[in-house]
Amino acid sequence: MAMFLLRRLGLMILTLWILSLIVFFAGQILPGDPGRAILGPLARENSVQALDHQLGVDRPLLTRYLSWIGGLVHGNFGTSYTYRTAVEPFVRAALINSVKLALLAFVIVVPLGIIGGVIAALYSGRAVDRVISVSGLSLSAMPEFVTGIVLIVIFGVELKALPVTASAGTGAGVFNQFRHLILPAIPLVLILFGYIARMARAGTIEALNSDYARTAVLKGLPQTTVIRRHILRNSLLPTITVIATQTGYLIGGLVVVETLFNYQGIGNLIFKAAQAKDFAMLEAGVLTIGVVYVLATLAADLLLIALNPRLRIGASDD
Amino acid sequence: MTDIAGIPGGATPAESGGSLGPAGGTVAIAVAAQRMAPTRWRLLLRRPTFIVGAAIIVFWVVCAVFGRLIAPYNPLAQQLLFANTGPSGTHWFGTDPLGRDVLSRVLVGARDILIVTPLATILGTILGTALGLAMGYFGGALDLIAGRLVEAVLALPAVIISFLFIVALGASKITLIIVIGFIFTPLIARTVRAAVLTERHLDYLSSARLLGERPLRVMFGEILPNVLPAILVEFTVRLGYAVFAVATLSFLGFGVQPPTPDWGSDIAANYTGLLAGYWWQTLFPALAIASLVTAVNLITDSIEQVLNA
Numbered sequence: 001m002a003m004f005l006l007r008r009l010g011l012m013i014l015t016l017w018i019l020s021l022i023v024f025f026a027g028q029i030l031p032g033d034p035g036r037a038i039l040g041p042l043a044r045e046n047s048v049q050a051l052d053h054q055l056g057v058d059r060p061l062l063t064r065y066l067s068w069i070g071g072l073v074h075g076n077f078g079t080s081y082t083y084r085t086a087v088e089p090f091v092r093a094a095l096i097n098s099v100k101l102a103l104l105a106f107v108i109v110v111p112l113g114i115i116g117g118v119i120a121a122l123y124s125g126r127a128v129d130r131v132i133s134v135s136g137l138s139l140s141a142m143p144e145f146v147t148g149i150v151l152i153v154i155f156g157v158e159l160k161a162l163p164v165t166a167s168a169g170t171g172a173g174v175f176n177q178f179r180h181l182i183l184p185a186i187p188l189v190l191i192l193f194g195y196i197a198r199m200a201r202a203g204t205i206e207a208l209n210s211d212y213a214r215t216a217v218l219k220g221l222p223q224t225t226v227i228r229r230h231i232l233r234n235s236l237l238p239t240i241t242v243i244a245t246q247t248g249y250l251i252g253g254l255v256v257v258e259t260l261f262n263y264q265g266i267g268n269l270i271f272k273a274a275q276a277k278d279f280a281m282l283e284a285g286v287l288t289i290g291v292v293y294v295l296a297t298l299a300a301d302l303l304l305i306a307l308n309p310r311l312r313i314g315a316s317d318d
Numbered sequence: 319m320t321d322i323a324g325i326p327g328g329a330t331p332a333e334s335g336g337s338l339g340p341a342g343g344t345v346a347i348a349v350a351a352q353r354m355a356p357t358r359w360r361l362l363l364r365r366p367t368f369i370v371g372a373a374i375i376v377f378w379v380v381c382a383v384f385g386r387l388i389a390p391y392n393p394l395a396q397q398l399l400f401a402n403t404g405p406s407g408t409h410w411f412g413t414d415p416l417g418r419d420v421l422s423r424v425l426v427g428a429r430d431i432l433i434v435t436p437l438a439t440i441l442g443t444i445l446g447t448a449l450g451l452a453m454g455y456f457g458g459a460l461d462l463i464a465g466r467l468v469e470a471v472l473a474l475p476a477v478i479i480s481f482l483f484i485v486a487l488g489a490s491k492i493t494l495i496i497v498i499g500f501i502f503t504p505l506i507a508r509t510v511r512a513a514v515l516t517e518r519h520l521d522y523l524s525s526a527r528l529l530g531e532r533p534l535r536v537m538f539g540e541i542l543p544n545v546l547p548a549i550l551v552e553f554t555v556r557l558g559y560a561v562f563a564v565a566t567l568s569f570l571g572f573g574v575q576p577p578t579p580d581w582g583s584d585i586a587a588n589y590t591g592l593l594a595g596y597w598w599q600t601l602f603p604a605l606a607i608a609s610l611v612t613a614v615n616l617i618t619d620s621i622e623q624v625l626n627a
Contacts, residue, residue, distance in 0.1 A: 011466070011469075014466050015466055015469045015470050016470075018466050018467055018469075018470040019470040019474070022470060022471070022479075023482065026479075026482040026483050026486050027482065027486065037486075134619065137615055137619065138611070138612050138615050141558050141559070141561075141562055141611050141614075141615050142562075142607075142608060142611055143562050143565050143566050143569070143607060143611070144566075145565075145566065145569050145582075145585060145589075145604070146565075146604045146607050146608050146611075149585065149589060149592065149600050149601060149604045150601070150604065152592050153592065153597045153600075153601055156592070156593075157592060157593070157595060157597060164592075164593065253475050253477065255475075255477055255478065255481075255570065256477070256566055256569065256570065259570065260589065270478060270481065271481075271570060274481050274482075274484075274485045274572075275571070277485060279485075279486075282481075282482060282485065283482075286474060286478055286479070286481075286482055289474060289475070289478060290470075290474050293474070
């Protein structure tokens with residue numbers, strides 16, 4: 001068990017390190033000359049050099065990587081090229097906003113997806129199942145701004161039922177903030193619904209076909225009891241993994257939703273940094289999303305071990 | 319078997335099997351795809367979902383090729399006196415803030431997305447197949463290192479990682495193709511690797527090795543033909559996500575640049591007009607994207623259904 005955890009942590013650190021290499025490569029090597037990229041082709045050579053020096057990008061590559069990664073380890077995410085101050089407070093504030101939105105989407109989609117998947121499994125192969133499965137699949141491939149626009153047209157413009165901007169303004173109450181976040185959360189819900197429902201459906205079908213489910217039915221338990229006590233407990237395990245892997249997407253896929261609804265989250269932060277060619281901010285934002293994803297996956301693995309004794313034994317063999 | 323569809327960001331439920339989850343669905347694709355026979359293609363043509371999906375795609379391909387001839391107006395012609403007019407007999411889909419005909423822009427706007435999407439997917443499939451074959455065949459250190467790389471790419475939503483590279487390289491159609499192709503590479507490699515692993519212990523491979531065939535010949539001459547159906551399924555799935563990625567990147571301004579008609583960038587240019595009630599300027603391009611995404615998914619779904627039949 002301890003061996004397994006150590007190995008899991010080791011792999012996690014390796015993944016994060018490779019991630020840092022990718023981010024560093026894209027942010028510091030590919031642009032060639034960040035000063036030139038920021039100032040544009042018409043700027044004078046000496047001003048480009050001055051900016052490069054100011055940003056510290058004229059130092060040798062290895063020095064830059066080491067000082068960047070060293071800073072990261074100490075919680076120093078670098079200095080924004082645009083604002084000339086530490087990027088950390090920007091990233092933190094944006095992350096908190098995004099978490100609010102993502103949390104709302106999760107709270108809606110997790111029960112909905114599980115219920116949808118279980119219903120589809122119970123009516124497997126019939127019309128209800130096909131409708132849930134096919135619509136889930138199609139919606140999960142629909143870009144958020146497409147569903148977002150349809151929602152804005154229906155609820156924001158025609159019915160005028162919900163606000164079409166996500167931020168309720170400073171000092172807004174919890175309920176008001178919540179009301180502004182409903183419409184932006186729905187495109188995320190629509191994307192995630194298909195995945196969670198599909199996983200819950202597969203797990204439930206497997207559990208329904210198991211010997212213990214048959215035994216439970218044959219010994220005369222009512223159907224609801226069989227589902228609640230015997231099926232759900234087993235079918236939901238794989239679903240937990242899916243939910244965790246969606247966290248990375250959810251935090252990152254917010255770019256479009258946050259842009260469309262004008263919300264100051266991490267997606268919007270990355271988007272604005274990309275537009276302004278603020279590579280330091282961009283790297284910090286992208287890396288933050290990667291870290292959130294890796295931590296969520298780890299949490300899901302630990303939760304799975306805690307919930308499933310078979311894995312505990314399997315894991316110690318590992 | 320529907321568990322092969324990728325997530326917009328790249329991680330799929332199958333891939334999310336993670337280190338502890340049940341065996342990845344990718345293995346299932348590999349196994350299912352093995353059963354593919356020529357008669358299955360005839361079965362495919364009998365499925366209404368396939369016909370509908372294919373019809374929609376053919377329609378958009380025709381628009382992409384002959385768009386300018388079909389379109390009732392020049393998609394770039396501005397008529398400022400008729401700006402922001404709603405759908406009517408003369409302008410079926412209304413006009414945009416510059417008085418350009420929205421219907422014409424939607425028809426002609428099919429072109430770039432239909433060029434970039436397949437090319438990016440083909441690039442990713444070729445590179446991913448080569449990497450996956452090598453990972454599955456050689457295993458060992460190569461598999462471990464490449465596996466970590468896959469994991470690292472998976473940790474980032476495709477849109478975000480494309481962002482990073484497109485900003486660094488500068489936005490253009492070529493950049494879009496290369497970046498999306500490279501992002502798909504590890505994802506496709508993962509599926510191909512799983513398919514290769516199911517083949518690795520079969521007799522024909524040990525025979526080939528005993529005959530003294532070289533690794534490259536075994537990989538491309540012996541294994542590749544046998545995993546090809548799995549690769550075809552993966553290709554259609556990725557095609558759907560390429561549409562998603564290209565449309566999203568255009569919407570964010572990193573794809574086709576105005577004034578060239580394009581669904582994503584037209585939506586980006588006009589969505590603020592929604593609040594003024596000019597819904598037709600964004601809704602019609604949005605529906606065009608929706609129809610393309612749905613069509614690709616209908617085709618993918620029919621192929622899976624036929625393979626599982």
